[in-house]
Amino acid sequence: MSEFDQLYREVILDHYKNPRGHGLIADADAEAEGQNPLCGDEVAVSVRFGADGDTIDDVGFEGRGCAISQAATSMLTELVKGRKASEVAALPKEELLDEIGIPLTPVRLKCAILGLGVLKVALHRAKGTPLPDEWRSLAEDFQLG
């Protein structure tokens, strides 16, 4: 595999150019937004729960930024749809990174997990649970709100 292919796998370019779950949801049960001030990546995420109040029935996002940040958020929507909010709130970032499947430098790692950080803030806020320590400093870096 060429270095280019390692970095920008076809699936990443596909998610970047044709993002899944694109567009915010009206009457969302959980929402948050954040940006990476270092490079200007922006992501807003909204979630609607099912009748049980926990299953993620629908998730949508809007954003702008580099291919990694936007493709990762698009892949994230596919990864979490239909799963329990409580489970996703505790989702280890490695699960998303495995899905992305490319080597990431520390700078690009932040691009890759911006969407996941925003989603976690949205879910924890909706559930009234505290953000795990691992994500708290990241949430400050990302100016989540």
Next chain:
Amino acid sequence: MAVTPVAKLDAPKIRADFPIFEQTFHGRPLAFLDSAASSQKPRQVLDAMVHFYETSYANVHRGVYELAERATAALEEARTKACHFVNAPSSREIVFVRNATEALNLVAYSWGMNNLGPGDTVLVTELEHHSNYVPWQYVAGRTGADFRMVPLDDAGELRLDSLDEYENVKVVATGLVSNSLGTVNDGARIAAWAHEHGAIYVCDAAQAAPHKRIDVQAIGCDFLAVSGHKMCGPSGIGFLWGRAELLQAMEPFLLGGHMIRKVGRDATTWGELPHKFEAGTAPMAEAVGLGAAIDYLEEVGLEAIYAHEQELAAYAIEKLGEIPGLTLYGPPPERRAGIVSFNLEGVHPHDVAQILDLDAVAIRAGHHCCQPLMSKLGVAATNRASFYLYTLPEEIDRLAAGVVRAKEIFA
């Protein structure tokens, strides 16, 4: 009018002095187009530092033995070189610091904290690097002074015609060359305006000194900040030049060893210039490296370096300008240094930089420590290619080809 021709520099020959170019990245020779962030180092500088460590190293100023005297002489020789490099009246006015940021903080704290107050105006510009912006914003906040910014026009040049709109200006702080757009500012005009209005002029030459001859007496500034690492010198060394009468009247910035005259139980008096501002053990080997970098630049010739970079900037603007969907920022080539900032429609600068890296073309993507400027341009980030004495035109061809490739992939 007789024009003295500037001897063209021989970039391929100069390149051979820089060991970093002996390796390849991704199988290609390195096209290092990020010298505005920090320059590469010629062997002459590295050798001078090693030679100093191997033959002359001891702590300076205090020892009476021969080795310590040799180290002191090396440090002071570097100071003399820095003095001549900016045509300063006296080497007592050269204060060694870590970098231009520290030099500007020194002035903002030691001068600003004691000379600013409510009703005074601190004037910076929309072009400033954070290093000549944040310290002044902070000190203005602490002293109750107003903090204002000279705006830019659409070409990315300072609107100096707006200067008369500001009142009670006590300090004007600007760069000589913008690290983001390459804009070359008219320091002499700003200094003249400042002095007519009873203000001092603090000049950030971090981005100018590596590329252009600097003459503090011709500019007429009151302080000037220089970073060594951007001008072929090592990291960890820079210098502040300041007018002796201002430096003498200022409070010290860092306190401790070496900067004292007499230390008593209740009070301490300060040493003479420049020692009053050089607390602690000096960056000796770094100063020696800076001195060697100055020798290197003088040998190549700053006029030749500037001419080379202007040619490269004009070429880059021409090549990049041919790419549809590419926006160039900043003034025309004749009024800019070797820095070209641009954006590619629909493609984030990080993605452009990553694609270029695969071809061993190193550019910077980001806000370049100029967030107020980015917000003025209405962008979060730009791509920036910057050139130096070792840059070759074919590296600009590789840049343009990589940008086209990024456009094909992402746009």
